[in-house]
Amino acid sequence: MSEPITIPARRGKAARVAAGEKIKVINTHGEQVVDTWAFVQHDLHECMSMEHTRATLVKIRPVVGDDLYTTRRRPILRIVEDTSPGVHDTLMAACDSHRYGLLGCTEYHDNCTDNLAAGLQELGLSAPKTPSPLNLFMNIPWTADGTLAFDPPVTRPGDYIVLEAKLDLVIAFSACPQDILPINGKAGSPTEAHFQILA
Amino acid sequence: MSEPITIPARRGKAARVAAGEKIKVINTHGEQVVDTWAFVQHDLHECMSMEHTRATLVKIRPVVGDDLYTTRRRPILRIVEDTSPGVHDTLMAACDSHRYGLLGCTEYHDNCTDNLAAGLQELGLSAPKTPSPLNLFMNIPWTADGTLAFDPPVTRPGDYIVLEAKLDLVIAFSACPQDILPINGKAGSPTEAHFQILA
Numbered sequence: 001m002s003e004p005i006t007i008p009a010r011r012g013k014a015a016r017v018a019a020g021e022k023i024k025v026i027n028t029h030g031e032q033v034v035d036t037w038a039f040v041q042h043d044l045h046e047c048m049s050m051e052h053t054r055a056t057l058v059k060i061r062p063v064v065g066d067d068l069y070t071t072r073r074r075p076i077l078r079i080v081e082d083t084s085p086g087v088h089d090t091l092m093a094a095c096d097s098h099r100y101g102l103l104g105c106t107e108y109h110d111n112c113t114d115n116l117a118a119g120l121q122e123l124g125l126s127a128p129k130t131p132s133p134l135n136l137f138m139n140i141p142w143t144a145d146g147t148l149a150f151d152p153p154v155t156r157p158g159d160y161i162v163l164e165a166k167l168d169l170v171i172a173f174s175a176c177p178q179d180i181l182p183i184n185g186k187a188g189s190p191t192e193a194h195f196q197i198l199a
Numbered sequence: 200m201s202e203p204i205t206i207p208a209r210r211g212k213a214a215r216v217a218a219g220e221k222i223k224v225i226n227t228h229g230e231q232v233v234d235t236w237a238f239v240q241h242d243l244h245e246c247m248s249m250e251h252t253r254a255t256l257v258k259i260r261p262v263v264g265d266d267l268y269t270t271r272r273r274p275i276l277r278i279v280e281d282t283s284p285g286v287h288d289t290l291m292a293a294c295d296s297h298r299y300g301l302l303g304c305t306e307y308h309d310n311c312t313d314n315l316a317a318g319l320q321e322l323g324l325s326a327p328k329t330p331s332p333l334n335l336f337m338n339i340p341w342t343a344d345g346t347l348a349f350d351p352p353v354t355r356p357g358d359y360i361v362l363e364a365k366l367d368l369v370i371a372f373s374a375c376p377q378d379i380l381p382i383n384g385k386a387g388s389p390t391e392a393h394f395q396i397l398a
Binding site: 051054055060061071074091096098128132142149 | 331
């Protein structure tokens with residue numbers, strides 16, 4: 001088991017993971033959304049895709065035992081454990097500079113799209129696009145008529161989810177820097193999170 | 200108003216549309232799903248994005264009066280009229296050869312991903328990726344627990360939707376060739392559909 005690796009508050013972090021290894025993602029302080037992406041190691045054009053995952057699982061939100069699928073409909077990750085209430089999001093795009101502009105920011109705001117790029121860059125990699133992420137611990141409820149909401153997480157400090165790699169992959173995380181909407185808690189204070197690679 | 204342009208059964212078709220023009224998409228025979236994509240004409244990397252649209256509208260399914268947004272969160276299309284019951288899908292990936300392989304096909308099956316490429320190729324264009332489409336007339340209901348389903352359309356012959364271009368764009372359609380699931384009607388017989396450009 002690796003030491004816990006920090007995903008710094010408002011920042012991104014990525015790692016190479018071999019098929020069969022597991023990744024434990026820890027909501028250290030309890031209210032932090034962690035945007036998560038996975039790319040096939042030998043071809044970053046093939047990546048985890050929320051729209052392909054929903055179409056294969058025929059559900060909005062994956063749970064323990066479910067696989068997550070790539071753009072070529074291959075299993076890339078499996079959810080093998082989850083001590084959180086299981087509230088994760090597959091519907092929302094990663095935040096980006098345009099998003100914060102629309103929310104009224106006039107200066108640069110950290111964002112998950114740039115964090116993905118920075119995390120990969122530390123590994124000498126560059127993604128061909130920003131896929132729609134698996135937003136771990138993000139609470140986007142839906143109603144019968146399809147209305148959504150950006151609600152605070154329902155997780156507790158130390159809650160974690162374990163993902164098993166089904167392919168040799170690159171995983172990337174962003175500790176979401178959203179501090180205008182309450183998606184990282186009503187205090188609007190993004191925090192660090194952690195992950196560990198389990199052999 | 201242009202003559203109606205045919206989207207042949209199981210095939211793709213694309214067209215250039217200027218900002219301010221409207222596109223009427225007609226479910227000619229009443230049970231045909233039409234996968235729809237839009238790309239910014241001068242930069243096909245910027246395209247209509249379902250995940251950015253859901254995040255901006257804060258709803259799963261857009262209705263008349265709603266804009267549809269690009270990967271840079273700019274309005275690219277507006278829904279200005281809809282004579283159908285308004286059941287369209289933003290959740291499901293376009294079908295592709297991998298999908299039909301998983302459904303048991305051992306030979307090539309027409310698919311919306313290849314149809315997008317073919318439709319654009321007729322215009323001398325190539326998309327950098329296959330965005331998650333706006334699936335017009337596609338009936339994907341959801342439940343409170345997030346279970347989805349591939350159900351037959353609830354549209355009638357001649358139902359149409361009108362989209363107004365907010366940018367100079369390339370629009371692409373695929374008359375979905377899905378004939379294994381009942382998404383194009385219980386008979387499993389994909390048909391042609393039509394569209395018109397309204398000045």
